[in-house]
Amino acid sequence: MSNALSIIVVEADRDRARLIVDGLREAGSFDIHVISEPTGLARQIKARAPDVVLIDIENPSRDTLEELALASGPQERPVAMFVDRSPDGLSTAAVEAGVSAYVVDGLQPARLKSVLDAAIARFRVFQRMRTELAETKRALEERKVIDRAKGMIMKARQMSEDDAYALLRKAAMDQNKRVAEVAQSLITSVSLLS
């Protein structure tokens, strides 16, 4: 067990952390620890002295990790793994998948590769989920706005729902805008006038 690579995963979301840990476990036998709190991050990492730290590329606490990596040797050692620009494109894949890996102590590239491959696969899933969630949320909000605008038109002009929608769509086409935008401006105007 003492020979197992030690990995720290910095992730506040418990479900995401569990998915990453599961992914890593499938890829090999690692000694994995999750840190979920940004408070005391540097202290916790120093105390555990891991081989690798994995963190979401969007996490602001990355800047704290930069400092730790610096302390372990400012010039000799690559700070972030992908800065190495490994020829197999692993670095670029990691950046695109949204994961950054910090190698706190020197590590053989071959051992790091299996960790990163597993992390990249999981982070790609998150990225897809994040995009889908944002899209779904936007679509839902837009539907609500359109429904409200439709209701206002139906009431004001004594129209059927289909006719009200047709009117909105025509206005949108005439103005070269999206139906949701026209609906939003209608709601704003009405709220200003009433």
Place this chain on the structure above:
Amino acid sequence: MTHTVLPVGFVPLVDAAPLIVAQEMGFAAEEKLTLDLRPAPSWSLLRDMLAFGQVDAAHMLSPLPVATALGMAGAGCEFSVLSVLSINGNVIGVSTELAAKITDQGHGFTFDDARAAGHALLSASNAPLRIGVPFPFSMHAELLYYWLNALGFAAPNAVDIRTVPPSLMADAISAGEIDAFCVGEPWGSIAVEQGVGSLLLPSQAIWSFAPEKVLAVRRDWPEENAALAARLIRAIWRAGRWLADPSSRLLAAELMSSRRYLDLPPEILERALSGNLTITPQGRQRAVPGFLEFHNGAAGFPWRSQAQWIAQQIASRNGFDRKTAAAAGRQVFRSDLYREALKGTQADLPGASLKFEGALEVETPVASKAGTLSLLPNRFFDRQVFDPSDTS
């Protein structure tokens, strides 16, 4: 000249104003440019975005590109600086508890005396003082090292300077992780607003003309995109000139408060733009003229001596050869490209590209092309003068 969409990265801070204004007020469009502005939640990510080509230019801490030329900062490639985006604009703040002790020392938070404030701070704290900065390679860190070292408190023994992301600075101070911080606006004002800290000094009390943020590109980029680099420099210069007009402040604060940019109330952004800061949770006010300069005194000019000062500070601290560092650092700030880009515009630029740093007590006219240029006061709190020809 065809229209170009240029991806540009920024960290959501008040001093990203020249980029936001260039895009929103049409200065980029005048150069047939659209700045596709992409926010980054950390400086490490912004550095990676630039290094990996996801953006072609970036708002950046002035010491970061210099550090890349010294083989540091983990970029894996070197950066150059096309212009200085802002001068000054950081604040030093302390926890509420420490503020009370400093007041007990008889210090009046006068906001203009770095020596008195430093002594009060150091004697009020139980050493070592823990101070948060946004990034290891930042003007924040450089100024703190300079200031505390000159007062006889050298890091890391007497002072512990550590990295805390700006958005977490208020949390870190209320959790007792740090005793003080040096941070760019609006994060100092936000700590005050949340009632967890008071502001002790503006950074300009340490160095009155410190290059804060710069416009950075990959080192080889301007060689391959000379015309594009020049258009970008001009757009940013015009944005800076617009920002220097006090009547632009309200609109600038409104533009930046948008969700796409800082996503914060304009009232809090306006404090940094006007220099009217609220320094305590009880609402004490201080007016700081020139708190954040974008234009006056050739603020945008990337002086090679500024880069050299940064390089020599980093070199001294890390035990590198100062002469080698000076030569490598100096060429990072591309005053040649800046000069070339602004030829034929109304910009009046200095005749020299190196100057003594810290040698101007008052605003001083200098040799320039049109003969109308004055440089703003440039002094260190301890009245040291940095001579760029001295690299020993």
